[in-house]
Amino acid sequence: MSGGVPADLHDRLTGVAHDAAARPLLVALDFDGTLAPLQDDPRASRILPEGVAVLAALAARDDVALALVSGRAMADLHLLAEVPAGTFLVGSHGVERARTTQFGLDRDVVELSHEQADLLSALGARAAAVARGRDGVWVETKPTAVVVHTRLAEPTDAEPAEAEAIALGAELGVGTLHGKDVVELTVLAADKGTALQALRHELGAPVVLYAGDDVTDEHAFEALDPTDVTVKVGAGPTVARYRVADPQSAVAALQALHQALDEADGA
Ligand SMILES: O=P(O)(O)OC[C@H]1O[C@H](O[C@H]2O[C@H](CO)[C@@H](O)[C@H](O)[C@H]2O)[C@H](O)[C@@H](O)[C@@H]1O
Numbered sequence: 001m002s003g004g005v006p007a008d009l010h011d012r013l014t015g016v017a018h019d020a021a022a023r024p025l026l027v028a029l030d031f032d033g034t035l036a037p038l039q040d041d042p043r044a045s046r047i048l049p050e051g052v053a054v055l056a057a058l059a060a061r062d063d064v065a066l067a068l069v070s071g072r073a074m075a076d077l078h079l080l081a082e083v084p085a086g087t088f089l090v091g092s093h094g095v096e097r098a099r100t101t102q103f104g105l106d107r108d109v110v111e112l113s114h115e116q117a118d119l120l121s122a123l124g125a126r127a128a129a130v131a132r133g134r135d136g137v138w139v140e141t142k143p144t145a146v147v148v149h150t151r152l153a154e155p156t157d158a159e160p161a162e163a164e165a166i167a168l169g170a171e172l173g174v175g176t177l178h179g180k181d182v183v184e185l186t187v188l189a190a191d192k193g194t195a196l197q198a199l200r201h202e203l204g205a206p207v208v209l210y211a212g213d214d215v216t217d218e219h220a221f222e223a224l225d226p227t228d229v230t231v232k233v234g235a236g237p238t239v240a241r242y243r244v245a246d247p248q249s250a251v252a253a254l255q256a257l258h259q260a261l262d263e264a265d266g267a
Contacts, residue, residue, distance in 0.1 A: 004249035005256050009242040012229055013253065016207055017260035023063045026205035027254070028196055028220075031070040031077060033180065033213030034233045037247050040152055042140070045080055051251040052082045057258050059084040064261070065203050069192050071179065071216055073142040074098055078105050093177060093216060094195030095144050095188045110143060116187045120144065123172060123185050130164045137161045145186035179214045192216060193223025209257070211250050
């Protein structure tokens, strides 16, 4: 390990940095649990200060494209993401797309059909019924989804709430994502892998670095190529090629990449 970055990952990042054929390099990152340590209150999440600095440094390079790929609703992600102009934002697990500019957010419009809007209303009401009477269980609403949160609940409340939410998704035939202390029910199915591959093809990026901590990030790891750099943040089963311990180490890996790119410039 060097500064929280395992040696095998450090070597791979150095190799990518010195590989002219790996340009433009797409650096794509999950938000919660990867750049921002997990919090009980999602509104309290913040990118680590060192993360803000290294993202700005990477984005300043002509040969790097920067993207955040998150389950967060776009408005939420934009509010919390302290990223420079030009950063691609993928929200709601791929449903929402935008790019930051110096004047604000240039975002694609997402429209629901009347049927989908009705379904979202029904989901909200049924998810609220799942949470009702269970301490620490609450429902987040997004433009195309509802999320049953259980982080603050005891297992006696959290486990049945998550099971009921998953059953609700099956009953109503909506997309269901089971993340860390969340069950997300969406009327517009998407996944991070499809969104990330679409972005890399648009940009013509031969190599992608993607880091994520949650089970929903496995879609991205699975969709990427063996020549891409996939990094699992934290514990848990994964198909990612590399692993770091925590968000601090994920940021250290980005710092190592930036340093190696600088060194490659001078080589
Ligand atoms: O794809 P991500 O950027 O990791 O977003 C996934 C979900 O993030 C938020 O929930 C997670 O972070 C919260 C704050 O740390 C935490 O309280 C919760 O338990 C985590 O699951 C967000 O609230 C969800 O809407 C996102 O889908």
